[in-house]
Each structure stands twice: as structure tokens, then as C-alpha cells.
Amino acid sequence: MKARLAAYLARRFAKGKLSELMLMALGVAVAVFTSATAANATIASRDEGRRLLETPDYLQIQVAPAMMMRDSDEAIERLDSEETVPLVPLVDLADRLLTEVPALSGSFSAQRVNFTVGEASARGQQFPGAGLPGLGGLAGPGGFEGGGLPPEGFGDPALAEVAEAMLADSSTPAMDAAVTQEPSSLTPPLVERVPGARVDASFFDSFRLRLASGGFFSADDITKRNSVLVAGHALAATLYADGLALGRNIRLDGVTYTIIGVLQPSQANFDGRAIDDLAFVPNTRFSFVAGGRAVSFSAGQLTFMAKDAASVDAALAGIQSFLDREIGAGAMRLSSRRAELTERLGVQDTLFWTAFFLAAVCVLVAALNLMNSAATHAVKRRRTLGMLRAIGATRADTILAALYENAIPAGGGMLAGLALAVILARRSAGLLVPWTTNLVLPLLPGLFAALAAALVPLAVGIIPAVFFSHSAPANLVRPE
Amino acid sequence: MIELKNIQKAYGDKDSAVHALAGVSLTIKRGDFVTIMGPSGSGKSTLLHILGLLDQATGGEYLLENHPVTGLSDRELSRIRNEHYGFVFQSFNLIPELTAIENVALPLRYAGETKKAALARALGLLASVGLDKRAWHYPSQLSGGEQQRVAVARAIANEPDVIMADEPTGNLPSGTGAEIMRLLTDLNAGGVSLVVVTHDDHIGAMGHTRVRLCDGLVEAVAS
Structure with a gap:
């Protein structure tokens, strides 16, 4: 009360x-x-x-000519001054850098892109070799015959053998279904754009990625500019709800790629996107003769991987020292995601x-x-x-x-x-x-x-x- | 009913004590009307507060119905104030956040009445002081005379034995003051004891027992 x-x-x-x-x-x-x-x-x-x-994504050190970096004002100034800007054969230097800088564990070339999805192609069709979009004049006839599976000599030979065996074995309905559908019965993926990356063969090792099925593309795929694709785990599930991504074809930016591998789930990111969401295609390396010597370069940015988190600073210093000595001070600019995050x-x-x-x-x-x-x-x-x-x-x-x-x-x-x-x-x-x-x-x-x-x-x-x-x-x- | 024997009240330390009451003896009988007069600082209000158990004497003996109140617990003192005494103050002392009827109902609620029963009785009490039409007004919406009538209604809510009024007309115009005194004397006529502290000689003269204080002592008692 x-x-x-x-x-x-x-x-x-x-x-x-x-x-x-x-x-x-x-x-x-x-x-x-x-x-x-x-x-x-x-x-x-x-x-x-x-x-x-501590993750591989933050062990990366990007190397690019200073002119390509963000400071466009500086670039324009240098061009206006008719200063000679050296063409840097970075890819050629990569092997030497890996040898001379012990803090480095590897390198890869990669470029983030966003693909526009076209309709899927069917087995037996011949794909026009469009090569890499935007580099048409340099690219060769990158298509191949054989439709759903990578042709002989592409990718991991063992994978090709396994795939052939699976095709021959009618008790393997998954792969069979994937490669024998008629064009009219193929359902295009229900997405319009696919985030992806053009990468070289070292990329997967650098990120310690594992395959859920299929194989990675090889150095041969890079040089031959094969139209093969490795799909991130989530992307594969999104594109093909039936879980049968391997061996299927997908047309991206006018090029028909064959999915030769699906990654296991990963926590890693590349360039701000989850690896799981990305489609990986070969990043072609181009070679030509300039100034009396062979020069090769890739369309993407060259990235080095430090051995571990503690080695990033030493790796940066080592690369900078090497590049200053070999190319000239200020010609190249390094960037480290670790430094940015720190x-x-x-x-x-x-x-x-x-x-x-x-x-x-x-x-x-x-x-x-x-x-x-x-x-x-x-x-x-x-x-x-x-x-x-x-x-x-x-x-x-x-x-x-x-x-x-x-x-x-x-x-x-x-x-x-x-x-x-x-x-x-x-x-x-x-x-x-x-x-x-x-x-x-x-x-x-x-x-x-x-x-x-x-x-x-x-x-x-x-x-x-x-x-x-x-x-x-x-x-x-x-x-x- | 109430008997004070040599009541003393001192403030401050022993050495520098101020004696508000230096030894007052007084008896209040049932139905009595006592007026207490005296100059400012003579101890009138202090005596009233001690009579009403609002303050404790530092010496002497207070007997209520022949029982000493010294040593009673806070709960017991509160019960006595609630059931046996009613208070009317110069500045009304209504609770501003409560309406007139809620102010009157409050002593009933402390006595254990339900809200509904308390409000019903409070309305009757307000009617008895002519304020039933103003029952749901807040004190700030009432005139001084109306506020004091509410205070009187509150004082009689639990049918007390004694009403203690400290300058009940001090803040009121003379006409309104007379109305309040008429209310109080009517209650006294009904058998309720009345103790009034006043500066007003006219009111002082109304008492059956008239006490004059000076410097904390009873200077004169007249009947």
C-alpha cells in the first residue's frame, strides 16, 4: 500500500x-x-x-611505374617536360627481385575487372578467339575447340584425363549433364555482372587457395591465352544453383570461358573483394622487342608477396632499393596494403x-x-x-x-x-x-x-x- | 489529553546553545481551544511543533493520554500525527503537484484507505469547506483563502483529536481570515481541540485558554 x-x-x-x-x-x-x-x-x-x-591479402606489395600511380598532376608535368619515361620490363625483373630480396615469397600479376555476363555457350561450339578485351591488337586467337572442357594441353593434364574419364563414365551424371546439354537447354546465369580478376598462375599459390573441384590454370594457359576460368566458391554457387559449375561455359565480356576449377571457401580478399565472389581468368603476358631486347609485361599490376607479416617492411625496403638501383630513383612507386591499413x-x-x-x-x-x-x-x-x-x-x-x-x-x-x-x-x-x-x-x-x-x-x-x-x-x- | 512538563528546546552546542523554550508546562484538554501569542522569537512556533510531534524537545516530558512520547519510533510518531493531529500552516503547505482533492486524500491514504475511498471522503470534506467545485484544481489555481480551506479540509481528514494551526490567517486578507477562523472554531465546537499560534490579538482573544510566551517561557495563562 x-x-x-x-x-x-x-x-x-x-x-x-x-x-x-x-x-x-x-x-x-x-x-x-x-x-x-x-x-x-x-x-x-x-x-x-x-x-x-596477418592474412595474405595484406602481405602484398604493389609495384607500378610512378606515372601510373594516382598522382596524375605529377605525371602530366613530367610528360609536358618531355622527360623520358622508361618502359619498365617489370615482369622480367620479378624473378631477379625474388632472388635478391629474401623477404619475398613470390609474385603475381593481377588486375581486378568486372565482367558483363553474356549467354552461355554449349559444347561443340567454336569460340571466337577474342583474347583480352581492350588489347585486341596484341591478343592472339585465344579460343579453342571442344566446348565445355579445356582442350588437351590446357591446364592440369591430370584434370583433363579425369574429365575425359568422367565423360566416358555415364555413372557420373553431374559432369555429363553439364557438358551434354543442348544450347537451348542451357540456362544463362541469373546475374548480369560478375566481379573478377585477371591473374597469372602464381596468384593462387600466393593466396594459398585450395580447390574444391577441378584445377587451377597453368603457366601454359597464360602464355597461350586460354579461355579458362576458376570460380570462387560463392560465385560458383550463385551462378549455378545445381552445384555443377565445373566444366560449364560462361560468356564474359564476349569471351566464352570454361570453368576448370572451383575454389574452396576462403577468408581472403583481393583488392577489396572477397576471393569467394570472384571469377579468375588468365592474365596474359605480352612480349615484344624494344630497344634491341625482349620485353614482356602484363596488363595487370605486378604484386609481390612478403613471406610473412614481419617481413613486409624488409620486403618494401628491399624492392625499393633494387628498383632504385636498376631503374632509377622515383621511376617506380611501391604501395603496401599493410602500410595503408596500419x-x-x-x-x-x-x-x-x-x-x-x-x-x-x-x-x-x-x-x-x-x-x-x-x-x-x-x-x-x-x-x-x-x-x-x-x-x-x-x-x-x-x-x-x-x-x-x-x-x-x-x-x-x-x-x-x-x-x-x-x-x-x-x-x-x-x-x-x-x-x-x-x-x-x-x-x-x-x-x-x-x-x-x-x-x-x-x-x-x-x-x-x-x-x-x-x-x-x-x-x-x-x-x- | 496532552500534558507538557517543563519542556525545553535548545539549538546549537552546549556552550553556545540558544534556548527557544526554557521550560514550558502546558495542558491541553479534549475540546479545548488554546491560543498562543507572544512576540517574534518567543518560541510560539517551536512550542506548536513540539506539541504536534514535528520536533522533539531537548528536555522535559511530553505525555499523550498520560503516556510519554519520548522514545517512540518514527513509525509510531508518524501514526500519531496521522491519526490524532491535524496541521494548518501560515503558508498553507499544500503539495503543488497534487490537486485539492488529492491533497485532502493524502492523510487518508497514509492511514490505509484505498484511493477510491480516500477520494470520495476527500470530496465530502472539500464540500464541507465549500470547495467541492474546485476539487480538481491545483493549488496554484486557487486563491489564498481557498488554499487554506483545502489545508483545513486536509487537517480534519482523519478526524483528529487536535488541530494545530500556525498563524492560519497570517497570509490572508481579514475577511478570508475570519472565514478560516470560523471553520476552525466550528470544528472546535464539534469537540476537536484547537491550538492556534497567532500574532492577532483578536484571534488570541478567542481562545478558551490563552497562553502568552516571552523568551521561551510562559509569561501568562488566562482562561
Whole structure:
């Protein structure tokens, strides 16, 4: 009965100042919760960044002529000055670099592309050898006969043998179905664009990728510009819901590729895209004679792989030293995803501490305001508390009423703050964790923080009531 | 009913104590109307507060129905205030967040009445002071006289034995003050004891027992 009466009084007392106190409690809750959430998100993001630093994707060091890099103004300036820009036979240098820089474990050439999907071709059709789009004049007749399977001499010979055996064996319905369908019965993939990459044969080793079925393309596929394709695990599943990607043909950018391999699921990324989502086709290397010597280059960027995370800096220094010596200082520019990520992690740390400091200031100001307001309200309630005592309320009754009175705005503020902070945290999660979308923001610390934000003003609000309860009612009802 | 024997009230340390009451003895009988007068600082309000168990004496003995109140717990003192005493103050002391009817119902709620029963009785009490039409108004929406009438209705909610009024007309115009005094004397006529602290000689003269205080001591008692 007394508790219900106290709750009733508290509701009436809180009514007039609910919005004021709730706003301040809201401020405390939001500031504390968002800082806690931001802290957790940043820590999780930093942990994810540190984990990524150990993955092959972040062991890469890209090498490109300085003119091809982002500084177009500098490039134009150099061209305007008619400065001689050396044609750099990078691919030729790659083997020497791998020998001379012990911190390197390998290199590959790769170029991210987005393919447009055309209709699938059927077995038995002859595919026009379009070679590589955009390099038509240099490319040879890259097509082949034989439709669904790579022809003899392409890719892994063992794979070809296995494939032939499977074709001969009618008890292997999967492959049989894939290669014997009539053109009209082939269903084109239900996607219009496929993210992919032109890669050389070293790419798969560099990323430590494993096959779920089929084989990788070989160095021979590169030199002969064969139209073969290795599909990432998720891409294969997306393109062919029946799970029978191997041996099928797919037409991308006007070229019909045969899927000769499907990768196992991988956590790795290449150039910001998950390996699982990509289609890999050979990145052709071109050779010609220039200046009296054979020069070869590839269309993609040359990438070196450091042996491990600890070797990246040494590898960078080694490559830079080699290139400066062999080609000339400033002609080549190196870029390391690890360095970029490390720099970003540093910025993130600064951002975190700045946000944390600002949130702490907000919390402090809001808490002080709330404490002051709660105390002022309680002091103003002095005579009311005295009158309640005069008409029969015990000390405990007045404390209970004060407790309830402060619990209403504190609880309301906490809940409102919690809801707002969750929305803010979710909205900001993408900014905090750009390289992953599946990070779960930890709510428990935030809940504790919000609870603390509610309990502090609650405690502060009832302190005057407790103090007054020990005073004689006469002192409370007396005019000030 | 109430007997004070050599009641003392001192504030501050032992060496620098200020004696608000230096030894007051007083008896209030059932149905009595006692007025307490005296200059400012003479201890009138302090005496009323001690009578109403709103404050505790630092010396002397307080007997209620021949039982000493010294040593009673907070709960027991609260019960006595709730059931036996009613208070009317100069500044009304209504709770501003509650309507008139809710203010009047509050002592009933502390006595254990349900909200519905308390509000029903409170409405009747407001009607008895002529304010049933203003029952759901907040104190800020009432005039001073109306507020004091609400305070009187609240004071009599639990049918107390004694009503203690501290300058009940001090903040009111004379006409309104007279109305309030008429309400109180009517109650007294009905058998409720009345103790009124006042500066007003006219009101002071209305008491059956008239006490004059000076420097914390009873200077004169007249009947």
C-alpha cells in the first residue's frame, strides 16, 4: 500500500519536470552508451584490422611505374617536360627481385575487372578467339575447340584425363549433364555482372587457395591465352544453383570461358573483394622487342608477396632499393596494403580517443547537470517532504517516494538513450568497420553503461531525501 | 489529553546553545481551544511543533493520554500525527503537484484507505469547506483563502483529536481570515481541540485558554 502510494506520488511529482530530467538522463545515457559502443566497435574493428594484417591479402606489395600511380598532376608535368619515361620490363625483373630480396615469397600479376555476363555457350561450339578485351591488337586467337572442357594441353593434364574419364563414365551424371546439354537447354546465369580478376598462375599459390573441384590454370594457359576460368566458391554457387559449375561455359565480356576449377571457401580478399565472389581468368603476358631486347609485361599490376607479416617492411625496403638501383630513383612507386591499413588503424586509434574524450566530457557535463537538477528539485521538495511527514508519512515513505520520483526520469532516460544509442551505433558501424559487414556490436558493456547512467542520477536524486528524512519535520515545513 | 512538563528546546552546542523554550508546562484538554501569542522569537512556533510531534524537545516530558512520547519510533510518531493531529500552516503547505482533492486524500491514504475511498471522503470534506467545485484544481489555481480551506479540509481528514494551526490567517486578507477562523472554531465546537499560534490579538482573544510566551517561557495563562 505504502509502495503504491509512493509510486503514485512519484508519478505526480515527476510529471512537471519529466521532460527536463529525462532529457538530461537521456544525454548521460547516450553519451555513455555511445562512447562504450564506439569503444567496443573500435576495439573490435582494430582487432579485425590486426587479424587482417596477418592474412595474405595484406602481405602484398604493389609495384607500378610512378606515372601510373594516382598522382596524375605529377605525371602530366613530367610528360609536358618531355622527360623520358622508361618502359619498365617489370615482369622480367620479378624473378631477379625474388632472388635478391629474401623477404619475398613470390609474385603475381593481377588486375581486378568486372565482367558483363553474356549467354552461355554449349559444347561443340567454336569460340571466337577474342583474347583480352581492350588489347585486341596484341591478343592472339585465344579460343579453342571442344566446348565445355579445356582442350588437351590446357591446364592440369591430370584434370583433363579425369574429365575425359568422367565423360566416358555415364555413372557420373553431374559432369555429363553439364557438358551434354543442348544450347537451348542451357540456362544463362541469373546475374548480369560478375566481379573478377585477371591473374597469372602464381596468384593462387600466393593466396594459398585450395580447390574444391577441378584445377587451377597453368603457366601454359597464360602464355597461350586460354579461355579458362576458376570460380570462387560463392560465385560458383550463385551462378549455378545445381552445384555443377565445373566444366560449364560462361560468356564474359564476349569471351566464352570454361570453368576448370572451383575454389574452396576462403577468408581472403583481393583488392577489396572477397576471393569467394570472384571469377579468375588468365592474365596474359605480352612480349615484344624494344630497344634491341625482349620485353614482356602484363596488363595487370605486378604484386609481390612478403613471406610473412614481419617481413613486409624488409620486403618494401628491399624492392625499393633494387628498383632504385636498376631503374632509377622515383621511376617506380611501391604501395603496401599493410602500410595503408596500419596507417588507418593509427587514425582509428586517434579517432577513438578523440571520440572517447568528447563522450567523457559530455557524460561529465550531463551528469553534473543532472545531479545539480536532481539535488535542486529535492531541495525544493523540502517542504513537501516535511508536510508528508506531518500528515503521517514515515522517513521510509518519503525516501521511497523520492526513489520512485527519480527512477521515472532516470529509467525513461536510460531506455530512450539506449534506443537512440543502438540506432547511432548501428548507423556508425559501417564507418567504424569498413572491411567487414558481419561484426556484431557488443551490447552488454553498453547496457551496463546505460544502467550506470541511470543509477548515478537515481542515487544522487535520493541523497537529499535521505538527508531530509533525518531532519525533524518542523525544520522542513518552516518557511525558508 | 496532552500534558507538557517543563519542556525545553535548545539549538546549537552546549556552550553556545540558544534556548527557544526554557521550560514550558502546558495542558491541553479534549475540546479545548488554546491560543498562543507572544512576540517574534518567543518560541510560539517551536512550542506548536513540539506539541504536534514535528520536533522533539531537548528536555522535559511530553505525555499523550498520560503516556510519554519520548522514545517512540518514527513509525509510531508518524501514526500519531496521522491519526490524532491535524496541521494548518501560515503558508498553507499544500503539495503543488497534487490537486485539492488529492491533497485532502493524502492523510487518508497514509492511514490505509484505498484511493477510491480516500477520494470520495476527500470530496465530502472539500464540500464541507465549500470547495467541492474546485476539487480538481491545483493549488496554484486557487486563491489564498481557498488554499487554506483545502489545508483545513486536509487537517480534519482523519478526524483528529487536535488541530494545530500556525498563524492560519497570517497570509490572508481579514475577511478570508475570519472565514478560516470560523471553520476552525466550528470544528472546535464539534469537540476537536484547537491550538492556534497567532500574532492577532483578536484571534488570541478567542481562545478558551490563552497562553502568552516571552523568551521561551510562559509569561501568562488566562482562561
